[in-house]
Amino acid sequence: MGCHMAVRGPRKDSPRLTARGAATRERIVATAADLMFRQGVTATTLDQVVDACGISKSQLYHYFPDKDALITEVIAMRERRMVSSQKPQLDQVRSMRDLERWRDSLVTGHRERDVPYRCPIGSLANELSCYDDARQSLAAIFSRWQGLLADGLVRMRESGELDPGADPAELAVAVIAALQGGYLLAETMQDEQPFLVALDMALDHVKAHVRTPVANLTQPDT
Amino acid sequence: MGCHMAVRGPRKDSPRLTARGAATRERIVATAADLMFRQGVTATTLDQVVDACGISKSQLYHYFPDKDALITEVIAMRERRMVSSQKPQLDQVRSMRDLERWRDSLVTGHRERDVPYRCPIGSLANELSCYDDARQSLAAIFSRWQGLLADGLVRMRESGELDPGADPAELAVAVIAALQGGYLLAETMQDEQPFLVALDMALDHVKAHVRTPVANLTQPDT
Numbered sequence: 001m002g003c004h005m006a007v008r009g010p011r012k013d014s015p016r017l018t019a020r021g022a023a024t025r026e027r028i029v030a031t032a033a034d035l036m037f038r039q040g041v042t043a044t045t046l047d048q049v050v051d052a053c054g055i056s057k058s059q060l061y062h063y064f065p066d067k068d069a070l071i072t073e074v075i076a077m078r079e080r081r082m083v084s085s086q087k088p089q090l091d092q093v094r095s096m097r098d099l100e101r102w103r104d105s106l107v108t109g110h111r112e113r114d115v116p117y118r119c120p121i122g123s124l125a126n127e128l129s130c131y132d133d134a135r136q137s138l139a140a141i142f143s144r145w146q147g148l149l150a151d152g153l154v155r156m157r158e159s160g161e162l163d164p165g166a167d168p169a170e171l172a173v174a175v176i177a178a179l180q181g182g183y184l185l186a187e188t189m190q191d192e193q194p195f196l197v198a199l200d201m202a203l204d205h206v207k208a209h210v211r212t213p214v215a216n217l218t219q220p221d222t
Numbered sequence: 223m224g225c226h227m228a229v230r231g232p233r234k235d236s237p238r239l240t241a242r243g244a245a246t247r248e249r250i251v252a253t254a255a256d257l258m259f260r261q262g263v264t265a266t267t268l269d270q271v272v273d274a275c276g277i278s279k280s281q282l283y284h285y286f287p288d289k290d291a292l293i294t295e296v297i298a299m300r301e302r303r304m305v306s307s308q309k310p311q312l313d314q315v316r317s318m319r320d321l322e323r324w325r326d327s328l329v330t331g332h333r334e335r336d337v338p339y340r341c342p343i344g345s346l347a348n349e350l351s352c353y354d355d356a357r358q359s360l361a362a363i364f365s366r367w368q369g370l371l372a373d374g375l376v377r378m379r380e381s382g383e384l385d386p387g388a389d390p391a392e393l394a395v396a397v398i399a400a401l402q403g404g405y406l407l408a409e410t411m412q413d414e415q416p417f418l419v420a421l422d423m424a425l426d427h428v429k430a431h432v433r434t435p436v437a438n439l440t441q442p443d444t
Contacts, residue, residue: 040349042264118351125410126348127262129340139410170419173407174400177420181403185395188347188361197392198399201427208426 025063028053033074037120041071041127075134078120079141086148093152095161096203096210103199106179110192117186117195119179121145146172153206166209178202247285250275255296259342263293263349297356300342301363308370315374317383318429325421328401332414339408339417341401343367368394375428388431400424 017025031052035044046067050057064070089102110117121141128134146169153168162168182198239247253274257266268289272279286292311324332339343363350356368391375390384390404420 039352040262040264042262116351122406123348125406126345129409130261135410135412139412142407142410173416173419174423177403177407177416178396178400178423179403180406181399181401181420184344184347184402184406185364185399187351188357188364190357190361194395194399197395198403201396201400201423204430205423205426208430 021063024055024059028055028060028063029070029073029077032070033077033120036071036074037118037123041074041124046070071128071134072137075124075128075137075141078124079137079144082121082141082145083148086145090148090152093149094155094159096156096207099152099156099203099206103203106199107192107196110195117183117192119183122180122183142176146176149175161210162206163209163211171206171209174205175202178205243285246277246281250277250282250285251292251295251299254292255299255342258293258296259340259345263346268292293350293356294359297346297350297359297363300346301359301366304343304363304367305370308367312370312374315371316377316381318378318425318432321374321378321425321428325425328421329414329418332417339405339414341405344402344405364398368398371397383432384428385431385433393428393431396427397424400427 032049035048046060050060089105093099093102125138150168150172153171156162157166157168178198178201182195185194186192254271257270268282272282311327315321315324347360372390372394375393378384379388379390400420400423404417407416408414
């Protein structure tokens with residue numbers, strides 16, 4: 001009883017693929033990622049992936065020996081997507097205002113694209129936490145996400161906006177926790193309010209570490 | 223493709239059971255709840271439940287026509303357990319100190335019993351969000367949990383500890399979101415630190431609404 005899946009790290013010895021082969025492989029991973037996002041990992045069968053891709057089962061097995069290998073690649077794709085969507089924005093964070101822009105873009109992203117409030121990383125983490133290899137890969141994704149955010153907070157501390165005593169790494173953990181909890185409640189309630197409330201709490205938490213501006217006594221009265 | 227399970231509301235027409243029958247039924251639900259907690263709902267088969275209970279499949283079917291009926295009862299059991307563990311403590315909340323006690327008891331509960339950082343409600347919610355009946359039942363559990371906490375915050379507002387402008391319902395949503403996100407990160411990282419950090423953020427968020435004590439100018443200098 002328990003967790004039997006052996007999710008491996010990414011294969012280092014992937015066979016060389018033609019451009020067309022690489023595209024098919026990528027399409028299989030993207031399709032599986034989408035199905036697993038919408039209905040869960042365990043609930044997603046290889047037959048469903050094959051049907052949704054319009055390929056044969058033997059084609060699938062040409063690229064992936066089994067479901068575990070496919071899950072490993074889905075996780076790797078989720079990391080690439082998180083980085084490509086989050087890094088450009090978080091790399092811009094130099095002030096509280098930038099952090100608010102990041103919050104706003106998360107919210108408008110859901111509103112505009114009408115995608116459900118559900119985190120692709122968080123939902124995999126919840127379902128795969130008992131599979132140690134997958135769990136570690138997902139922990140690494142959370143760490144990377146927190147790291148991108150913490151780098152922005154470090155810049156805010158260096159510029160003097162954040163208190164020298166503020167701990168960027170710890171603040172980043174708190175913000176990502178609020179984000180994840182906000183996703184889960186919003187998803188379950190089918191209401192964006194818990195997501196907004198959680199993110200506002202997180203940003204207020206960072207704001208509590210903003211340095212109180214010291215009145216500039218030498219400023220001329222103009 | 224998608225979500226096919228029809229999770230129903232609790233049956234109103236459950237057959238009368240003997241005391242022994244009721245005990246067997248309860249044991250089946252508790253066993254299923256435990257397996258689903260540890261390995262997920264979809265990953266848990268009726269054969270595993272039967273094996274773990276030491277009963278026959280026909281005995282299981284005597285109580286539950288199918289897996290969906292069992293899931294419905296597992297959700298109902300999780301609600302009863304949440305209420306029985308959370309209500310006595312949250313009903314005591316009348317001050318910030320009581321809220322800190324609640325936080326401490328959540329943490330020591332995990333440390334002492336050595337149970338994984340994983341919320342039985344949150345993990346069900348993540349996996350079953352695409353099944354509308356189950357999702358609604360789980361949303362109702364979150365609402366009830368938030369309500370128990372909000373009642374405590376209302377008492378803190380009435381006693382004058384919280385600012386009259388504080389919104390107990392919204393604060394409760396924020397705290398439960400932090401709790402859920404903290405659980406997910408702690409579970410994935412296998413580290414209690416994100417749980418502690420998230421809960422501290424949540425309590426600081428409530429504390430930000432504590433009324434600033436007005437200096438008692440009439441107090442004698444003794």
